[in-house]
Amino acid sequence: MVTLNIDGQDITVDRSYTLLDAVREMGITIPTLCHHPDLSLFGGCRLCLVEGSGMRRPAASCVTPVQEGMVVQSSTPYLERLRKTNVELLLSDHPNDCMLCERAGNCKLQELAYYYGLREHRFEGDRRIYSRKDNNPFLQREMEKCVMCGQCVRICDEIQGVGAIDFAYKGLWTKVTPPFERDLDCEFCGQCVGVCPTGALTGRIWAGKGRQKFREVDTVCSYCGCGCILTLAVKKNQIARIYSRKDTINEGMLCAKGRFAYEFVNSPERLTRPLIRTAPKKDWQLNDSGRYAQVKPERSSTNSSGVFREVSWEEALDHIAFRIKEIKDVHGADAIGGLASARCTNEENYLFQKFMRAAVGTNNVDHCARY
Amino acid sequence: MDKKDIVIKVCSGTGSLSAGGKDVLEAFRSLAASTGTQAEFRDRCTAHQVGCRGFCSRDVLVDVIINGEKITYELIKPDMVPRIFEEHILQGDPVDEWMAGEQHREFHAAQTKIVLSHCGEMDPESLDAYLASGGYEAAHQAFVRMTPGEIIEEIKRSALRGRGGAGFPTGLKWEFAGRMRSKEKYVVCNGNESDPGAFADRCIIEGDPHSVIEGMMICARAIGAERGYIYVRDSYALAVKRLGLALRQCREHGFLGSNVFDSGFDLDIRLYPAPGAFICGEATALMKSIEGKRAMPSPRMWRTAEKGLWGRPTVINNVETLANVPRILGRGAEWFAGVGTENSGGTKVFSLTGKVKNTGLVEIPMGVTLREVIYGIGGGMVEDRAFKGIQLGGPTGGCLSEAFLDSRVDYESLALAGTIMGSGGMVVLDETSCIVDTARFFLDITQAESCGKCTPCRLGLRRMFEILQRITNGHGRNGDIELLEDLGSHIRATSLCGFGMTAPNPVLTTIRYFRDEYAVHIKDRKCPALVCKNLLTYSCIQENCTGCGLCKKVCPSDAIRGTRKKSHKIDQDLCVKCGSCFDACKFDAVLRE
Numbered sequence: 001m002v003t004l005n006i007d008g009q010d011i012t013v014d015r016s017y018t019l020l021d022a023v024r025e026m027g028i029t030i031p032t033l034c035h036h037p038d039l040s041l042f043g044g045c046r047l048c049l050v051e052g053s054g055m056r057r058p059a060a061s062c063v064t065p066v067q068e069g070m071v072v073q074s075s076t077p078y079l080e081r082l083r084k085t086n087v088e089l090l091l092s093d094h095p096n097d098c099m100l101c102e103r104a105g106n107c108k109l110q111e112l113a114y115y116y117g118l119r120e121h122r123f124e125g126d127r128r129i130y131s132r133k134d135n136n137p138f139l140q141r142e143m144e145k146c147v148m149c150g151q152c153v154r155i156c157d158e159i160q161g162v163g164a165i166d167f168a169y170k171g172l173w174t175k176v177t178p179p180f181e182r183d184l185d186c187e188f189c190g191q192c193v194g195v196c197p198t199g200a201l202t203g204r205i206w207a208g209k210g211r212q213k214f215r216e217v218d219t220v221c222s223y224c225g226c227g228c229i230l231t232l233a234v235k236k237n238q239i240a241r242i243y244s245r246k247d248t249i250n251e252g253m254l255c256a257k258g259r260f261a262y263e264f265v266n267s268p269e270r271l272t273r274p275l276i277r278t279a280p281k282k283d284w285q286l287n288d289s290g291r292y293a294q295v296k297p298e299r300s301s302t303n304s305s306g307v308f309r310e311v312s313w314e315e316a317l318d319h320i321a322f323r324i325k326e327i328k329d330v331h332g333a334d335a336i337g338g339l340a341s342a343r344c345t346n347e348e349n350y351l352f353q354k355f356m357r358a359a360v361g362t363n364n365v366d367h368c369a370r371y
Numbered sequence: 372m373d374k375k376d377i378v379i380k381v382c383s384g385t386g387s388l389s390a391g392g393k394d395v396l397e398a399f400r401s402l403a404a405s406t407g408t409q410a411e412f413r414d415r416c417t418a419h420q421v422g423c424r425g426f427c428s429r430d431v432l433v434d435v436i437i438n439g440e441k442i443t444y445e446l447i448k449p450d451m452v453p454r455i456f457e458e459h460i461l462q463g464d465p466v467d468e469w470m471a472g473e474q475h476r477e478f479h480a481a482q483t484k485i486v487l488s489h490c491g492e493m494d495p496e497s498l499d500a501y502l503a504s505g506g507y508e509a510a511h512q513a514f515v516r517m518t519p520g521e522i523i524e525e526i527k528r529s530a531l532r533g534r535g536g537a538g539f540p541t542g543l544k545w546e547f548a549g550r551m552r553s554k555e556k557y558v559v560c561n562g563n564e565s566d567p568g569a570f571a572d573r574c575i576i577e578g579d580p581h582s583v584i585e586g587m588m589i590c591a592r593a594i595g596a597e598r599g600y601i602y603v604r605d606s607y608a609l610a611v612k613r614l615g616l617a618l619r620q621c622r623e624h625g626f627l628g629s630n631v632f633d634s635g636f637d638l639d640i641r642l643y644p645a646p647g648a649f650i651c652g653e654a655t656a657l658m659k660s661i662e663g664k665r666a667m668p669s670p671r672m673w674r675t676a677e678k679g680l681w682g683r684p685t686v687i688n689n690v691e692t693l694a695n696v697p698r699i700l701g702r703g704a705e706w707f708a709g710v711g712t713e714n715s716g717g718t719k720v721f722s723l724t725g726k727v728k729n730t731g732l733v734e735i736p737m738g739v740t741l742r743e744v745i746y747g748i749g750g751g752m753v754e755d756r757a758f759k760g761i762q763l764g765g766p767t768g769g770c771l772s773e774a775f776l777d778s779r780v781d782y783e784s785l786a787l788a789g790t791i792m793g794s795g796g797m798v799v800l801d802e803t804s805c806i807v808d809t810a811r812f813f814l815d816i817t818q819a820e821s822c823g824k825c826t827p828c829r830l831g832l833r834r835m836f837e838i839l840q841r842i843t844n845g846h847g848r849n850g851d852i853e854l855l856e857d858l859g860s861h862i863r864a865t866s867l868c869g870f871g872m873t874a875p876n877p878v879l880t881t882i883r884y885f886r887d888e889y890a891v892h893i894k895d896r897k898c899p900a901l902v903c904k905n906l907l908t909y910s911c912i913q914e915n916c917t918g919c920g921l922c923k924k925v926c927p928s929d930a931i932r933g934t935r936k937k938s939h940k941i942d943q944d945l946c947v948k949c950g951s952c953f954d955a956c957k958f959d960a961v962l963r964e
Contacts, residue, residue: 042670043669043867044826045825046866085857090826170820170821171833172818
């Protein structure tokens with residue numbers, strides 16, 4: 001353990017702490033853009049500066065280990081001036097289009113500009129302008145808004161293990177990009193979107209769905225058995241975006257399905273009641289041995305999936321029971337197979353295989369997550 | 372003919388090769404063969420290439436040594452070779468008119484050659500030549516007779532400090548790494564010399580690659596490393612080639628590999644051609660680069676000597692530092708410490724360029740004054756114009772004024788004046804150099820070479836450069852000087868790595884020592900040195916103008932009006948300030964101000 005003095009107060013912390021950890025443990029707020037507790041240390045934004053005894057110049061607290069007997073100030077007029085100038089510099093290379101930005105109200109840069117009262121900055125000069133747009137289906141990348149915190153690069157490499165993006169070029173023109181400026185072609189987990197402090201990375205399907213005053217609904221992701229906790233940001237009874245909180249079982253991390261695949265919820269094409277096929281597909285016919293077999297279509301079929309009728313659950317279940325029995329009597333139980341879904345709970349899947357084995361009498365049972 | 376020894380040495384550094392050094396060497400060789408001299412004297416007549424000897428503005432330099440008597444010729448072209456061969460070598464009568472004169476003596480007289488002692492004397496591609504001059508004896512001694520502790524103690528007593536710029540005591544660095552317990556340790560040679568106008572490391576590698584390798588071997592022995600990397604810019608083609616050759620020779624002779632000198636100690640050194648960004652020379656960025664990642668500096672939470680390459684203890688030394696090491700072990704720490712000042716022993720190699728008469732690579736003992744370098748070795752200012760300033764330490768160094776001419780060249784004195792030793796660049800400015808434009812030039816380099824990781828360096832340097840650009844274009848505003856100072860000190864205080872901390876130096880020092888010149892640019896919209904094009908005005912001096920019309924003819928924008936034999940006028944709205952009229956006028960009738 002190490003004892004040090006921060007802003008006149010003594011604190012004892014573990015030897016592995018950085019100054020930022022210690023400062024935050026005391027409940028003192030200190031701005032950061034590039035720091036993320038789960039990622040490697042970066043030290044790039046230079047906002048978490050502190051002054052202290054034995055330091056020749058202000059140090060970035062996120063990358064300074066604590067030492068016994070340190071005396072540190074986390075906020076002095078000089079430090080605030082340095083922080084303000086850094087925010088000013090960031091704003092001098094920023095489109096400042098908060099009016100249309102998807103992240104307005106939830107943007108760290110906007111928050112800092114508000115805190116330091118920066119409507120204008122002292123610098124005139126070139127600003128990054130990129131005309132080339134990325135055509136990937138999930139992520140909206142507006143790299144003019146990037147503050148080079150590198151969190152997206154690190155989470156992609158260190159947590160997701162993908163490494164789809166990295167820094168390219170030098171100086172003002174440094175840019176986070178997929179290799180050779182190609183369109184992003186990764187697993188689209190959107191972890192980068194989750195950590196981006198500004199509007200540089202957002203979800204494509206977020207656009208125009210609202211950005212503040214959400215009703216937040218916590219739920220469990222239904223896509224697989226991991227059980228990630230989702231927070232649905234709901235506006236006008238529709239999901240505007242999905243994210244996950246840090247204090248969840250999944251520590252705020254999500255995959256492509258959990259984060260982006262929610263459009264089905266409000267889709268008009270979504271099935272809400274059972275359907276029974278009233279006529280078979282036209283190119284499938286019952287042959288002499290009593291089996292359905294594909295026949296060559298004689299003319300172009302208009303409805304290849306047949307004709308469906310909306311029915312009640314009772315009728316649907318009766319129909320299933322009748323057909324299963326019928327098939328079992330004619331062809332034996334092994335003519336039937338069951339395929340369960342990863343979206344069901346463990347209990348449901350257990351019951352399903354039990355049903356297949358005990359009621360139907362076959363071991364032909366499988367699960368979509370095997371593929 | 373008498374029995375005599377004939378040695379012909381032809382300079383073969385990059386500068387010399389581009390001046391035709393290879394053809395000169397070939398000419399000597401073919402003449403030696405065709406005239407029968409070679410047959411007659413056999414191995415007592417040799418013509419070979421040697422490394423750069425520093426005075427590159429006088430290339431190709433050729434030494435002809437007959438029975439130990441050395442005559443140096445300068446500015447030699449291949450067609451001059453037959454006459455030298457005929458008159459000097461065959462008849463023993465040197466060709467006076469091509470001999471290197473007073474300037475050459477003046478250039479070399481005040482220098483102390485330690486690191487460069489082999490350059491210009493020895494064939495860099497021959498291991499035998501290096502061995503003949505006592506090469507690898509120091510390494511042998513280090514591996515066989517000395518303990519690691521003794522080596523480190525010797526280096527500490529020599530007061531050798533890192534020649535890469537920061538000046539960290541080398542012995543101390545080795546001690547830190549030596550103390551660490553680790554299965555693997557690394558020694559890295561930093562040869563990523565990227566400053567415009569700096570070529571010291573390049574010339575050392577090209578002229579004496581074995582010294583660098585020997586220095587690395589000694590370092591590896593001292594800290595217990597079994598693997599070394601030489602990180603050298605890929606664009607230094609000749610340096611990469613000669614280092615590769617030298618490493619191959621070492622492996623063939625068993626100086627590298629397993630069981631070096633039968634000491635039971637293994638060592639392998641590999642060449643790592645660097646991609647060539649400026650920031651790759653920063654120690655943490657360099658390590659990232661060797662690890663195969665993008666070269667971006669990391670925060671220094673640990674010393675690299677404790678946790679460096681792949682998290683292992685790593686010593687990173689500059690080329691020049693390592694080349695000093697075999698000399699120290701060979702001649703003793705006391706001798707080396709005696710050459711320099713109390714705090715820093717030995718010499719420093721500088722690349723002297725700019726508006727001095729003699730430019731080139733110079734090696735001076737620590738503690739020599741700037742005046743001695745500029746007016747002694749440099750031979751004074753070109754056309755004896757007035758000295759204005761000297762930019763030390765490359766684009767991240769500072770610019771000193773005349774008041775500092777008598778300050779000493781060592782780490783402490785330079786830091787006190789606001790600049791750094793850096794890579795050893797010395798750019799001398801005279802009254803025809805504009806200070807603001809010089810600062811703009813250096814900022815243009817540093818803002819483009821920032822790695823982009825931290826905010827103040829990436830954006831701050833760019834904004835400083837844009838302000839300077841505005842001032843030199845004649846759009847300077849009141850308060851710009853203060854803004855530059857504020858931003859400069861901000862970047863210095865908040866940047867992540869040493870690059871950002873030093874990059875505002877050219878601006879901050881020039882404002883400190885030449886504030887008036889900035890003010891004239893902003894308030895009067897004038898450039899006293901007549902360099903900033905947009906601040907110049909051209910006008911016609913009525914009394915001198917004869918109305919010859921030549922200026923009118925050369926003007927590309929038809930800005931000059933007037934009838935023949937009557938004085939002309941320059942329309943300021945149309946003038947594009949190209950200066951053609953000024954150059955063309957034979958009567959000094961165009962005034963440039």
